[in-house]
Amino acid sequence: MAWARTMDRRSDGTPKRQGLSMTQSTIKTAVVYHSGFGHTKRLAEIVAEGASASLIAIDAEGNIQQDEWEALNEADAIIFGSPTYMGGPSWQFKKFADASSKPWFEEKWKDKVFGGFTNSASINGDKLNTLQYFVLLAGQHGGVWVSLAMKPANVKASKRDDLNRMGSYIAPMAQCDADAAPDEMSEGDLETARLYGVRVAEIATRFAAAQKA
């Protein structure tokens, strides 16, 4: 938690978020995710809380509604979420990604800010491949990726509920044992995800302000 407090302040100790929070409400952020069994849904909810984002759930058939496509087209920032299944995003997420070829064709998502997150049962579980796929998808759309920018918890004293215990750099990863329910997820993983949501919204706010200047 000391890390979060440090993030709130500039090097001279003054609060960092005051100026941003006024404009942050004017940017639109959307979290679009698939979850088969509720774990990624819990992560999506906390990322959305951090980013003050709307939540768009990809359904079991890999679809979202037309008004949700329109919300994505209008968003300043889009955050992708999927569990890692067989070393990559779920097929439902991939169906959504393939359907995003329509906004790709029309360059609707060009210059948006992008982020993503994943979760799986194993500590490693090949989660990196899912995040790398999200980076590629953002790149295909001509977007700008936001990294996690959080030091890893990788010393002997590190605990399950520490921030970034997965030691990921490009975006947050979460791990939940295969026989554990969504409410048993690591508080550290959840807080890492929430802070990432805050970071994506802050970067999107700065980016939008720079584009208007």
Ligand SMILES: Cc1cc2nc3c(=O)[nH]c(=O)nc-3n(C[C@H](O)[C@H](O)[C@H](O)COP(=O)(O)O)c2cc1C
């Ligand atoms: C079809 C399938 C494939 C999976 N593949 C992986 C995998 O490659 N690596 C891993 O660590 N866990 C794997 N898991 C476990 C899930 O990632 C894990 O249970 C996750 O929490 C599910 O998220 P959800 O509840 O949002 O669907 C797999 C689970 C399923 C159902």
